[in-house]
Every structure is written in C-alpha cells, then in structure tokens.
Amino acid sequence: MATQIATLSVADGIATIIINAPPVNALSAPVRLGLVETFTAALADDGIKGIILACAGKTFFAGADITELGKGFQQPDLHAVQAVIEGSNKPVVAAIHGTALGGGLEVALTCNYRVAVPSAKVGLPEVALGLLPGAGGTQRLPRVVGPAAALDIMVFGKPLSARKAFELGLIDALVDEGGLHAGALAYLRQVIAAGKPLPRVRDREDALKEGRNDPGLFDRFRAANARAFRGFKAPENIIRAVEAAVTLPFEQGIKREWELFLELLGSTQSAAQRYAFFAERGVGKIPDLPTDAKPLPISRIGVIGAGTMGGGIAMNFLNSGLPVTIVERAQESLDRGIDTIRRNYANTVAKGRLSETEMERRMALLTPTLDMQALAGCDLVIEAVFENIDLKKQIFATLDGIAAPHAILASNTSFLDLDAIAAVTARPQQVIGLHFFSPANVMRLLEVVRGRMTSPQVLATALQVGRVIGKVTVVSGVCDGFIANRMMAPRTAIASDLTLRGPLPWEIDRVMTDYGFPMGPFAMMDLVGLDVIGWNAETSRSATLQELLCEAGHWGQKRGRGYYDYDDKRRAQPSAFTMEAIEHLATKAGIERRPYSDDEILEHLLYPVINEGARILREGIAFRGSDVDIALIYGYGWPVFTGGPLFWADTIGLDRIVAGLEKLRASYGDTYAPDSLLRDFAAKGLKLHKFGA
Numbered sequence: 001m002a003t004q005i006a007t008l009s010v011a012d013g014i015a016t017i018i019i020n021a022p023p024v025n026a027l028s029a030p031v032r033l034g035l036v037e038t039f040t041a042a043l044a045d046d047g048i049k050g051i052i053l054a055c056a057g058k059t060f061f062a063g064a065d066i067t068e069l070g071k072g073f074q075q076p077d078l079h080a081v082q083a084v085i086e087g088s089n090k091p092v093v094a095a096i097h098g099t100a101l102g103g104g105l106e107v108a109l110t111c112n113y114r115v116a117v118p119s120a121k122v123g124l125p126e127v128a129l130g131l132l133p134g135a136g137g138t139q140r141l142p143r144v145v146g147p148a149a150a151l152d153i154m155v156f157g158k159p160l161s162a163r164k165a166f167e168l169g170l171i172d173a174l175v176d177e178g179g180l181h182a183g184a185l186a187y188l189r190q191v192i193a194a195g196k197p198l199p200r201v202r203d204r205e206d207a208l209k210e211g212r213n214d215p216g217l218f219d220r221f222r223a224a225n226a227r228a229f230r231g232f233k234a235p236e237n238i239i240r241a242v243e244a245a246v247t248l249p250f251e252q253g254i255k256r257e258w259e260l261f262l263e264l265l266g267s268t269q270s271a272a273q274r275y276a277f278f279a280e281r282g283v284g285k286i287p288d289l290p291t292d293a294k295p296l297p298i299s300r301i302g303v304i305g306a307g308t309m310g311g312g313i314a315m316n317f318l319n320s321g322l323p324v325t326i327v328e329r330a331q332e333s334l335d336r337g338i339d340t341i342r343r344n345y346a347n348t349v350a351k352g353r354l355s356e357t358e359m360e361r362r363m364a365l366l367t368p369t370l371d372m373q374a375l376a377g378c379d380l381v382i383e384a385v386f387e388n389i390d391l392k393k394q395i396f397a398t399l400d401g402i403a404a405p406h407a408i409l410a411s412n413t414s415f416l417d418l419d420a421i422a423a424v425t426a427r428p429q430q431v432i433g434l435h436f437f438s439p440a441n442v443m444r445l446l447e448v449v450r451g452r453m454t455s456p457q458v459l460a461t462a463l464q465v466g467r468v469i470g471k472v473t474v475v476s477g478v479c480d481g482f483i484a485n486r487m488m489a490p491r492t493a494i495a496s497d498l499t500l501r502g503p504l505p506w507e508i509d510r511v512m513t514d515y516g517f518p519m520g521p522f523a524m525m526d527l528v529g530l531d532v533i534g535w536n537a538e539t540s541r542s543a544t545l546q547e548l549l550c551e552a553g554h555w556g557q558k559r560g561r562g563y564y565d566y567d568d569k570r571r572a573q574p575s576a577f578t579m580e581a582i583e584h585l586a587t588k589a590g591i592e593r594r595p596y597s598d599d600e601i602l603e604h605l606l607y608p609v610i611n612e613g614a615r616i617l618r619e620g621i622a623f624r625g626s627d628v629d630i631a632l633i634y635g636y637g638w639p640v641f642t643g644g645p646l647f648w649a650d651t652i653g654l655d656r657i658v659a660g661l662e663k664l665r666a667s668y669g670d671t672y673a674p675d676s677l678l679r680d681f682a683a684k685g686l687k688l689h690k691f692g693a
C-alpha cells in the first residue's frame, strides 16, 4: 500500500496531522491538498479540541516545492492552506524538527504556536533562489521579531537555530530532543486548559513599532549592505515587502508581497538561481558509476607540501575532525606552513567564530614531519608540491612504495597530466586528482579529476571525501586546466591583449564587476602575484605588459604596485606606469587604440569562456553543462544570478555568442572560432546548460 501523504489521528480529543512526503516534505500540490483535507476534517469534528501539525522523516516542511515554481499555481495554493490553518477556532501547534524553511516556516507562522526540538533550524532562505518569502513571511516575521531582525533573516537567508528562534519569540517552546510529539501535546494541553483567546501572528502590531518609529531603518539597511546585494534583485524586493508590512494593513501587505514575489518569480535571476540549486545537487550524480562502487572508509589523511595549498587542504580535514600528517622537504618550510595554519585559525578565533579550545583540538590533530615514511598509515594522501611534472612523478614513485596498499594517492595539480603521474605508480587505479581552489579552506569547489585508470570505487570515495569536508565536488576528465581554470584561461589572455587595443585594466575590471564577478581579472592577477603566473625573469624581454610590469618589480599587491597602485590600506588606484607601458606597447605594435563599449568588452572577455565550455562538453571532460556552471560559480565566483556561464549563454542566445566569436576570430585568429558543438546547439536551438541532463 502506498504511504499516505497526510494522516489524521485522534487521541483524547487531540488531532495529530502528520505529513509524510520524502525526502524533505516540500509543500507540493498533493501535500497542500492533504493539509487542507486533514485540517478541514479536524475542524469539522467537535470532539477535537486542538491540533498538532508535524512531519514524518528527517524534517518539517523544507518549503514550497521548488520544482513547481514558475509552472503556475495548482489549487489549493499555499495561501489557501494557510487560510484554513489560520482560520482554525481550535489551537494549532506546529511541532518542528529538522529544518522549517521557506513556505514551511510560513505555514508554521499561521499556526497559533510553534514548538521545536533544540536541533531544529528555522529560516526563510528564498533569497538564495532569487525569491522572497511569498506566503506571508515578509508580513508575519516582522510582526514577531521586528523589522530589523526580519530583514537580516530574510535578506541573508541564513537559518536560525531553534534556540536563537526561541530567544526571538519565533518558537514558543523548546522540547526534549527525542520527545517532540509528547512535548507538543503537553504544550497544547496547557493552552487548552488556560482557555485564552488564540493568538494569531497576523494580528500582532507591537514589534512593527520599531519600523514605524524609525522609517530610516530601511535606507540604512540598504546602504550598509549595498556591496553584498550588488547585482541581486531579491534583497531589494524583500526590503520593500518589509516596508509594506510596517506601512500597510496586513491584507494589503500580503498583496504587496505577492506582487513583489511574482516580479521575482518571473525574473531570469530567479530562474538562474533555482537552476543552480538543482545543478549543485546534481553534480554528485555520476552517470556511469556502478551502484556497487561503495566509498572506502577514509580516516587518516596525508598531505605532501605545506605551502599555500597544502596548508589550506589540511585545514579542511582538521575542521572535519580527521587527523592529518603533513610532510615538507625542509624544517623551515614546515614551520612556515604550520605557522600559517595556526595564524588562520587564530584569526577566526579573534573574529569570535571559533573557540580557543576548538582551535587547539584541531591543531592537535595535525602531525608535521619531514619524513615521508610517516604517510604509511594514511588512507588518502594528497600531494600539493610545486607544479613541476618531474617533481610530482618522483614524489608519486616514492609514495607508492610507502603508502599502504589500499591507500588512495591524489594530486592537487592545476594543469599537469594526471595520467602521466599515475603511470609512475603500480596502482594507477588508485590515483585521482583532487583539485582545490585557493584559499583551499574557504573555496567551496573541489574538482575531482578522474584519470584514465581511476577505479569507480576510488572516484566514489573522492566524492564522499568532498561531502565530508563540505565541498561541492565536480568531476572532470584529464585535460589542461580541467574545467574551471581551462574555461577562464581565455578570459585572462584576451583581457591582456585588449588593453593594447583600447580599454584600460580598470575599465575592463569594472565591466566584470558590473557583470557580477567579485573582482576583475587584473585585480585578481595583482592579488595572486604577477611574478608567479607564468613570468620567467630569465626569458623576460619587455614584450608584454606583464613582462614590463614584472621587470619593473610591479608584482602586484604584495609590492604595492601591479596593474594598479595600492595605498597602505591596499586600496587600488589606476597606475600611470601601467598606462604608459600600454601606450608604449601599442605604439610599438602599430595598434591604434580606440574606445570600447561595455558590451564589446563583455563579449571579448566572456564569449571565449563559453566557447571553451562547449569544447569541454564536446570532449567529455564534464558530464553535464550544469556541472560546468557549478564549477565556475564556486571556483571563480561567477555570479550565481546569471546561472553560470552556460546558463547565461543560453539566456542571451547562442546565435549571438556564435556571431560574437566570429568577430573575435576576425581580429584574433582561429583560437576564437566557434566550437562545432556551440554552432550545432545554436543551429538546433538546443541549450548548453541542459547538455547531458
């Protein structure tokens, strides 16, 4: 017999309605219907004195069913469900466990009371989908916690712990972890015994005074967060909806919320962010992974190299409570590496985001050594030494002789041939790429590079490791630069070339930040250091802008001068030296510089990236277009409100990209010729982001 979505059971005059719609009890059409039917039945039964609303499985309602959004509203809609619950003349208690999110919390806010177990979380995360809470959240939440706290909760979308929600009055009672139903029942019986009028959030006005007495609150909130909101539409609509909560009567506020919700729902931004939500959850699904490829247990980690990447990689595991043995070639490098890890933790402690005890616990999990033999007990060893193929081969050959037979050997190489590295070992099936992004303890992307010989079980283990350390893992085949770096390489190349033709580095960077990137390519190169990205002092011949800058010691932020000049607070200013260097090179090459429009700059920088994405798909380096988008969103801060490069390309039209690339080809040569897959998709009206879906 199929499990019923909604069940109503009655004992001693109390009805319990339980929704069971795995995996997350999303408020889909059948769930909404089940709610209306069970509530209507409970309300019609005179023997019932009170109602408990709870969910089965791992969580209370996780929100509206996101797959339904944008496809019209099947009745009963969420407002109709809420009208039935809120109209109840019997007390209704929401019994919350897991996560009450979005529409889930909005439903709970139409119940008279909310009780939760301490491990529960509640929140209105719609902003992450480019939306606002459209089922009364923007009107009811400020009536409970006040407009300022409500803005924070909705605009940043971060769920609150049950304890915090209790402090804010959003939860009326916390009950024992294992006794949600019993606790809700006891609470409800108390309420019934007290016989007081039933409170409804919509009738509350007190908390709104904060906004009525201080209307400037909204503009101050806008100004204080302008940088974080840059490019996003949803935060502004949320602010407007909360303003409406403060200035309009409840029913009119709800109407205003709905208008602002529909405006977002119809936007490309929200479509892009909803796509990204599912794309992120799809990356771990590997089409050709046999179901019996079960991950191996990984409990001891080794890292070789305690430099920029090795240290950050080690921190991921320490943060997850896994012991790490870290090997260096010299005591000095080892000490420096360990100091950096300690300093990073100390900074987090200073910001109040980590306790001293926890920092020491993590440091105690770290074993620094100069002896490779210490890696013998590890289940997974990740190499992060200099990017040099001979060195990496030598390390892997040695490691192969030391590591336990079951151990997985991984490389963090950015561009080198993983198969060539695997070939020096007697266990190429146990070799894999784990390509972290800098800073490795912060950036969410982990590219899992599958070698020609990598076994399915090793791949499954790598994906599991990624989950354990909280990364978003995207599988890539072996190629120069894998997915994210390979895609972005043409942007850097063409940006440098473009400076000679007209636009200056800061103009180009501005177009990129206007598009939504956290920083442009020149600011980024200044940050990384111009000397370490392909410059060679011995062969440098003043032939390129980078060579001219590096020869003059303008290596970027660390020298206070790079493409930009930096003041003592590291604020960037346009550099006269850079401008002169550009003029000099352009004159030497006989190029007449001219102004470029923002659109032209955008085409120059981003169309080649799309083209590279098409090539990556055609070559089978990525399984899906959506994997490519996720890699760029999490690896390079590609603005999520565009959906990533391929979703964006589909939005603006592949014909346009092909035509733009043809123009670039005329100026720059065949490197920029549209790829055959791109042409094919454009001709057939297919979508790149759906490739492999």
Ligand code: 3HC
Pocket: 023, 024, 026, 059, 062, 063, 064, 065, 066, 067, 078, 099, 101, 102, 103, 104, 106, 125, 126, 129, 131, 132, 133, 134, 135, 137, 278, 281, 282
């Ligand atoms: N609708 C549809 N499917 C959903 C969903 C939702 N609201 N939330 C999760 N899912 C699906 C996921 O896609 C995934 O499917 P899959 O197994 O086929 O890949 C499955 O449920 C499990 O999700 P996760 O892998 O994310 O599971 P976790 O345990 O890691 O996380 C969660 C659970 C915290 C609930 C997380 O899924 C989440 O944050 N969900 C979205 C919450 C949200 O944004 N709610 C607001 C929705 S919009 C809304 O309510 C509008 C209203 O205001 C009108």
Ligand code: NAI
Pocket: 304, 305, 306, 307, 308, 309, 310, 327, 328, 329, 330, 333, 337, 384, 385, 386, 387, 388, 391, 395, 412, 413, 414, 415, 435, 436, 437, 438
């Ligand atoms: P780094 O120069 O900061 O660190 C390399 C470390 O390896 C040094 O501390 C060095 O002493 C150590 N080392 C060298 N030979 C060794 C040996 N034989 N045994 C033990 N340790 C040895 O370099 P970084 O930036 O950390 O890069 C490491 C690897 O990570 C490279 O393959 C690089 O391509 C890759 N990578 C780098 C990224 C970055 O942004 N820096 C991003 C992603 C990958």
